[in-house]
Amino acid sequence: MEVLIFGGTAEGRILAEWLVRRGDRPTVCVATEYGAELMTPCPGLTVHAGRMEQGEMEGRMEARPFSCVIDATHPYAVAVTENIKRAAAAVGLPYYRLLRSSDGEDLCHKAEDMATAARMLHKLPGNVLLTTGSKELHQFAQPGLVERCYPRVLPTVESLERCLTLGFPPAHVICMQGPFSRALNEAMLRQFHIRTLVTKDSGSYGGFREKADAAAACGCALLVVERPRREAGLDLERCKELLRRKQA
Numbered sequence: 001m002e003v004l005i006f007g008g009t010a011e012g013r014i015l016a017e018w019l020v021r022r023g024d025r026p027t028v029c030v031a032t033e034y035g036a037e038l039m040t041p042c043p044g045l046t047v048h049a050g051r052m053e054q055g056e057m058e059g060r061m062e063a064r065p066f067s068c069v070i071d072a073t074h075p076y077a078v079a080v081t082e083n084i085k086r087a088a089a090a091v092g093l094p095y096y097r098l099l100r101s102s103d104g105e106d107l108c109h110k111a112e113d114m115a116t117a118a119r120m121l122h123k124l125p126g127n128v129l130l131t132t133g134s135k136e137l138h139q140f141a142q143p144g145l146v147e148r149c150y151p152r153v154l155p156t157v158e159s160l161e162r163c164l165t166l167g168f169p170p171a172h173v174i175c176m177q178g179p180f181s182r183a184l185n186e187a188m189l190r191q192f193h194i195r196t197l198v199t200k201d202s203g204s205y206g207g208f209r210e211k212a213d214a215a216a217a218c219g220c221a222l223l224v225v226e227r228p229r230r231e232a233g234l235d236l237e238r239c240k241e242l243l244r245r246k247q248a
Helices: 010-021 033-037 054-062 078-091 114-121 157-165 182-191 208-218 236-247
Strands: 002-006 025-030 046-049 068-071 095-097 109-111 127-130 149-153 194-200 221-225
Touching: 002 010, 002 054, 010 025, 010 236, 025 054, 033 046, 054 078, 068 078, 068 236, 078 095, 109 114, 114 194, 114 221, 149 157, 182 194, 182 208, 194 208, 208 221
Parallel strands: 002 025, 002 068, 025 046, 068 095, 109 221, 127 149, 127 194, 194 221
Antiparallel strands: none
């Protein structure tokens, strides 16, 4: 069976590896070369790197006799999910959303979006560890705030250049690839005297619990940017079961 997966999350990688072990032939589309490097090379797995618009997605879907499309993109990639949905509908392929479970029900502070989180930080004291990625760092690049922030981003030239262009102090930029253990998170919080940790509600595979527990252990405030919307879809185990039934 051939399955087209739009990746970007650990769940997508796990699903692709599971399909390969079953003897299936998944194709995984990721936005960047860095995302492609995270995939474990193995026979039967095809990886395509590069951002696509809806028309390009349709072409990719029609290129092989795929049984279905699995959307395993990040829960915050709303526009990408909409494009995948429309492309699948246009070519007549079944579409399934692979959801990341939420761990964000016991949070200290919540913000509806990045701009709100930045406003809230002006009222919270001390240094800030930003673990929200590089795409919306501009929201935090404000006088009186940018100097307090320690952005933790992927170890790519693009991410580093973005941090420096926005004015984050070079000594504050942390370029590392997760997953991060609770112990490593705690070490960073103590090393940089962090008083507030900012994170997305990224679920267990996104390292949310390790960050939340580290913040609690270090006495830091936890500021969580909520997911942009509630989605309907399948968790990883239900998605596997659906694919088992499709092959039967």
